[in-house]
Each structure stands twice: as C-alpha cells, then as structure tokens.
Amino acid sequence: MGKIVLNSVRKSFGEVDVIPGVDLTIENGEFVVFVGPSGCGKSTLLRLIAGLEDTTSGAIVIDGSDATALPPAKRGLAMVFQSYALYPHMTVRKNIMFPLKMAGMDLAEATKRADAAASVLNLTNYMERKPGQLSGGQRQRVAIGRAIVREPAAFLFDEPLSNLDAALRVNMRQEITELHQSLKTTMIYVTHDQVEAMTMADKIVVLNAGRIEQVGSPMELYNHPKNTFVAGFIGSPKMNLIEGPEAAKHGATTIGIRPEHLEVVSEGGWSGVVGLSEHLGSDTFLKVTTDAVGTINVRAGGEVMLRHGDRVNLAPQANKIHRFGADGKALA
Amino acid sequence: MATQSSRATARLMVAPSVIVLFIWMIVPLALTLWFAFRIYRLLSPDRNGWAGFSNFLWYFNSPDFWLAISNTLVLVGGVLAITIVFGVLIALLIDQPVWGQGPLRILVISPFFVMPPVAASVWENLFMHPQNGLLAAGAIGLGMQPILFLEQYPMSSVIFIVSWEWLPFATLIFLTALQSLSSEQLEAAEMDGASALSRFRYIVMPHMTRAITVVVLIQTIFLLGIFGEIFTTTQGGPGSASTTLPYMIYKQAVIAKDIGRAAAGGIIAVILANIVAFFLMRSMGKHLDT
Numbered sequence: 081m082g083k084i085v086l087n088s089v090r091k092s093f094g095e096v097d098v099i100p101g102v103d104l105t106i107e108n109g110e111f112v113v114f115v116g117p118s119g120c121g122k123s124t125l126l127r128l129i130a131g132l133e134d135t136t137s138g139a140i141v142i143d144g145s146d147a148t149a150l151p152p153a154k155r156g157l158a159m160v161f162q163s164y165a166l167y168p169h170m171t172v173r174k175n176i177m178f179p180l181k182m183a184g185m186d187l188a189e190a191t192k193r194a195d196a197a198a199s200v201l202n203l204t205n206y207m208e209r210k211p212g213q214l215s216g217g218q219r220q221r222v223a224i225g226r227a228i229v230r231e232p233a234a235f236l237f238d239e240p241l242s243n244l245d246a247a248l249r250v251n252m253r254q255e256i257t258e259l260h261q262s263l264k265t266t267m268i269y270v271t272h273d274q275v276e277a278m279t280m281a282d283k284i285v286v287l288n289a290g291r292i293e294q295v296g297s298p299m300e301l302y303n304h305p306k307n308t309f310v311a312g313f314i315g316s317p318k319m320n321l322i323e324g325p326e327a328a329k330h331g332a333t334t335i336g337i338r339p340e341h342l343e344v345v346s347e348g349g350w351s352g353v354v355g356l357s358e359h360l361g362s363d364t365f366l367k368v369t370t371d372a373v374g375t376i377n378v379r380a381g382g383e384v385m386l387r388h389g390d391r392v393n394l395a396p397q398a399n400k401i402h403r404f405g406a407d408g409k410a411l412a
Numbered sequence: 413m414a415t416q417s418s419r420a421t422a423r424l425m426v427a428p429s430v431i432v433l434f435i436w437m438i439v440p441l442a443l444t445l446w447f448a449f450r451i452y453r454l455l456s457p458d459r460n461g462w463a464g465f466s467n468f469l470w471y472f473n474s475p476d477f478w479l480a481i482s483n484t485l486v487l488v489g490g491v492l493a494i495t496i497v498f499g500v501l502i503a504l505l506i507d508q509p510v511w512g513q514g515p516l517r518i519l520v521i522s523p524f525f526v527m528p529p530v531a532a533s534v535w536e537n538l539f540m541h542p543q544n545g546l547l548a549a550g551a552i553g554l555g556m557q558p559i560l561f562l563e564q565y566p567m568s569s570v571i572f573i574v575s576w577e578w579l580p581f582a583t584l585i586f587l588t589a590l591q592s593l594s595s596e597q598l599e600a601a602e603m604d605g606a607s608a609l610s611r612f613r614y615i616v617m618p619h620m621t622r623a624i625t626v627v628v629l630i631q632t633i634f635l636l637g638i639f640g641e642i643f644t645t646t647q648g649g650p651g652s653a654s655t656t657l658p659y660m661i662y663k664q665a666v667i668a669k670d671i672g673r674a675a676a677g678g679i680i681a682v683i684l685a686n687i688v689a690f691f692l693m694r695s696m697g698k699h700l701d702t
Contacts, residue, residue, distance in 0.1 A: 153602065169618040182604055
C-alpha cells in the first residue's frame with residue numbers, strides 16, 4: 081500500500097513561505113512526477129514527504145495514518161538521492177543490505193533479499209565492489225537497489241538522472257519505468273526535465289513558486305493546459321504565447337499555439353523571416369520573426385529546407401489554438 | 413615530463429635541493445653515530461678513546477632506561493587516546509550550528525598557539541599548584557585535601573597538559589573531516605532507519621578513519637620528542653617517575669655532561685621512533701590510500 085495524502089501542507093524557512101499550502105492525493109501504485117523550474121519547491125515538497133524537513137503546518141497522511149510528526153525511518157518510504165548518497169566505504173552488497181541491517185533483519189534473509197534485488201538490477205557481478213569502482217549508471221542502480229530491498233510503501237526519487245549523460249539517462253528512464261511496472265509500488269519522482277515527466281508519469285504535478293499549477297496525466301497537460309505557465313512549461317520546443325491584436329481576434333488576452341501545430345503555407349497566415357533553422361533529420365526547428373506576432377518557434381517536417389533569411393508564411397491549425405484570459409487562466 | 417631529455421633535465425634541476433637535504437640529514441646522524449661510540453665527557457680531560465658499545469650498554473643496564481622507554485610510550489599512547497576521543501567529540505559538538513560559531517571555534521583552537529613551556533607553567537602554577545592553584549582552591553572549598561598532582565601523579569599530569577595542547581590540533585583536523593561528509597549520506601542513512609548512534613558508527617566514523625590516521629601519525633612524531641612540558645613541570649621526577657627518553661638524554665648531555673652517552677641515547681631514540689613508525693605504517697598506512 082502506498083496512498084499519500086497532503087492536506088494544506090505548508091513549509092516556511094523563517095519569513096519565507098517556500099510552500100504556501102499544497103493539497104494533493106497520490107493514489108496507491110501511481111507514478112507521480114513533480115515538475116517545475118528550479119527553485120519551485122518540488123524538492124522541498126519531496127523532502128517534506130520523506131520527513132527530512134519538518135512540516136510547518138498541515139498534515140501528511142500515509143496509508144490513512146498521520147505521518148506528519150514521524151521520523152523518516154518510520155514512514156516506510158525509500159528515497160533515491162540526486163548524488164545517490166552511497167556509503168563509499170561499504171561494498172555494493174553492504175550498501176544494499178544496510179537498511180535491512182538497521183531494521184535488525186537476520187543475515188540469511190537479508191542476503192536473500194539483496195541477491196534478489198541485485199539480479200533485478202543486473203548488479204550480481206558487482207556485489208563485492210565499492211561504489212568508487214562503479215560507473216554512474218551502476219551507482220544509480222545500487223541506490224535503487226538499496227531502496228527496493230526495504231519493500232517500502234513508496235519510492236521517492238530526487239532528480240535521480242541529472243548526473244548521468246544523455247544516452248544513459250534515456251536508458252535509466254526506461255529502466256525505472258519498467259521497475260515501476262513490475263513492482264507496482266507508488267513512486268514520486270522529482271525532475272526539472274519535462275521530457276522525463278511526460279515519458280514516465282501516470283500523473284504530473286506542475287509546481288511553480290511552491291504552488292501546484294495543474295495536476296493531470298501527461299496528455300491532459302499537453303492538450304488542455306490550465307494556464308499560461310503550464311502551457312509554456314509542458315511541451316518541447318515551448319508553446320508560442322502570443323498577445324495583442326492577433327489574440328484579440330480569438331477573443332482572448334493570450335493565445336498559445338504549439339510549434340508542431342503551425343503549418344508552412346504558400347500564402348496567407350503570418351508572414352516572417354527565418355532567423356534560425358535546425359535540421360534534425362526527422363524534424364526541422366525554425367525560429368521565425370514575423371511581422372504580426374513577433375518571434376515564434378515552428379516545428380516543421382524534416383523535408384522543409386528553409387534557411388536563414390528565407391521568407392515564409394505560417395498558419396496555425398485553427399482547432400489547436402489555446403486561449404487564455406487576462407489572469408493567465410485558460411478560457412473554456 | 414614525457415621525453416627522456418625532459419626527465420633528465422628535471423632530475424638535474426631537482427638535484428641541488430635533494431643533495432642539500434641529504435647532507436642536512438646525514439651529517440648530524442653521522443656525527444651522532446660517531447660520538448655514540450666515543451668516550452667524550454666534557455668534565456674529563458681524556459676524550460679521545462673509543463668506547464665500543466659501553467655507551468649503549470650503560471642505558472641497557474640503567475634501571476631508569478626501561479622506565480623511560482615505558483614512560484615515553486605511555487605519554488604518546490595516553491595523549492593519542494585522549495586527543496582522538498575528545499577531539500572527535502568536540503568536533504561533533506562545534507560542527508553543530510550555534511550562535512557565535514566563529515569565535516567559539518577560535519577559542520577551541522587557541523591552546524595550540526600557546527608555547528609548550530608557557531602552557532606547562534600556566535597549568536603548573538595556576539591550576540595544579542597545591543597552594544595557589546585553582547584545583548587546590550576547589551578541593552579546599554569542598555573540604556578536601558588538595559591533590560599534589562605533580563608529586564603524586566606526575567605522568568598523568570604531564571599527559572593531561574600535553575593533551576590540552578594537542579587537542580585543538582586533533583579537533584581541527586576532525587572538524588574539517590566532518591564538514592566534508594556529504595549531508596545526503598547522513599540523510600540516506602536516516603531514511604534507511606539508522607539511529608543517531610548507528611549513523612555515527614557506520615557512516616561518520618568510517619569517514620573519519622583517514623583523518624584519525626593523519627592525526628595519529630603526525631602527533632606520534634611530535635609526542636615522541638616531548639621535552640619542554642616535563643622540563644618546566646616535573647623535571648623528570650619525582651625520582652625518575654616522569655623521565656622519558658628525550659629527558660634522559662638531556663640529563664646525560666647537559667647535567668652529566670657526557671656527550672658520548674647522550675649521543676648513544678639519541679641513536680636509541682632514533683631506533684625506537686623507527687620501530688614505532690614501522691608498526692604505525694603497517695597498521696594504519698592502508699587508510700591513507702584512496
């Protein structure tokens with residue numbers, strides 16, 4: 081079981097309200113990703129759930145019982161840190177068995193569990209090595225191994241992939257997703273990378289300045305962003321947010337159009353000059369300075385062979401335009 | 413230093429300092445060895461003969477010698493034990509965030525800046541003195557007899573004074589080691605269910621082994637030669653109760669004015685230091701590798 085409920089959880093450091101009050105329900109077995117720009121309080125929120133920070137007010141309820149005042153060890157959660165936080169003087173085996181040793185489990189059972197975790201994570205051949213002799217991905221796996229042997233109610237991941245190189249990051253992302261599918265345990269995952277959020281999450285929580293901007297499935301957030309912040313944060317390249325007379329034409333203060341929903345047309349639409357074009361083969365990313373709506377990003381097909389200085393006409397797909405009011409909220 | 417010629421140049425460039433250092437080291441050692449086998453008494457007109465091993469044998473036959481060796485080892489061991497145990501504890505204490513942390517740390521470090529004879533004088537006259545000392549005043553205030561520290565417990569008193577001087581050094585090294593421990597490791601251990609004591613035992617102490625090794629090695633070098641504190645306080649007494657090997661050599665050289673015997677004592681001290689260093693490096697050297 082691993083249902084976690086936050087009831088108006090607030091955290092302040094002195095005068096500063098880092099988290100002014102968060103309500104959130106995380107269902108058992110869900111993969112929840114906290115995403116937001118750096119300094120938005122997502123790590124603090126995770127540390128509050130872990131018990132590494134004291135909650136200023138509000139309640140954290142884990143599996144129906146109030147855990148707000150419980151020390152971290154008593155909450156039945158396991159955490160994987162950004163720096164992995166492996167114990168450098170212990171072998172991989174001892175690292176993985178450390179939580180079991182602390183729980184006073186007998187050695188035979190602990191060894192069995194550690195071996196089982198090692199085989200799941202392909203660490204069997206490295207059990208007698210020290211963390212210093214492992215690569216980044218292997219260290220990451222040891223940290224996960226140390227978390228899974230405890231059979232926790234939920235896993236907490238604090239930006240676990242940010243120290244890995246791009247290729248390995250994609251690999252580990254898939255491994256963590258597969259791990260979640262086989263364990264079916266609740267996982268809370270903090271990242272600033274919206275690609276990780278989109279690919280891994282059952283449910284994304286978008287945070288900004290300690291407040292939850294929107295909660296929803298990845299596609300919900302992509303298709304129906306509640307406000308301009310979510311609209312600009314989810315999706316890559318970023319959604320174009322356009323203000324002024326063009327927005328007024330659609331009866332909104334701001335309209336949003338995703339780069340992939342703009343089409344290169346022969347005439348009509350917005351006319352502009354290509355400033356930058358990046359050819360990725362499969363796609364072409366264009367930065368176009370238009371006369372009507374300023375600089376906008378366009379994602380065109382790989383066959384589009386426009387270069388710097390070329391003139392181009394762009395038309396938004398009419399049914400893909402997002403409309404936002406003066407307060408930044410989406411209009412129905 | 414890739415090519416052969418650059419390596420040769422490097423050796424040539426380093427050679428002068430290596431040669432100077434070698435002479436600096438070998439000349440005093442050779443002279444001491446030479447005197448150790450000579451009859452060389454400043455109070456006797458005859459100072460030209462060979463003494464054979466008689467200078468060395470004098471030590472081995474002297475009842476004070478084995479006491480001096482054991483006193484030296486007790487002093488080193490005692491001071492190491494006190495400075496390491498209390499050094500770790502004080503370092504843990506002043507690593508906590510408290511108001512006035514900067515001045516507090518300077519206060520903790522300051523005994524190290526006091527010269528050994530001054531520190532010994534302060535302790536002898538202001539604290540341990542049976543009439544004027546603060547400790548005596550305290551004992552009288554409680555209706556007890558003042559303790560005659562330097563007469564009744566000379567070695568313990570010297571060990572205490574030397575520990576007071578070296579505790580800051582150990583504390584400083586341990587404090588820097590503590591500060592280099594990543595907080596995420598401690599948090600991970602906390603999540604893993606380790607109590608404060610277990611975190612100390614399994615995370616903090618293993619992290620500190622290298623710092624402890626450094627403190628043991630450096631302090632041993634200096635503590636083997638402790639002289640000023642004994643000279644200022646007990647003068648090696650009462651009797652020979654607090655005579656260490658360096659103090660015994662001093663007595664031969666300056667009081668008995670027997671240079672030959674003092675030199676022989678010096679050679680014995682060098683051998684003792686090497687034996688101690690050998691065992692230290694064998695038991696602790698591996699902690700210095702990464």
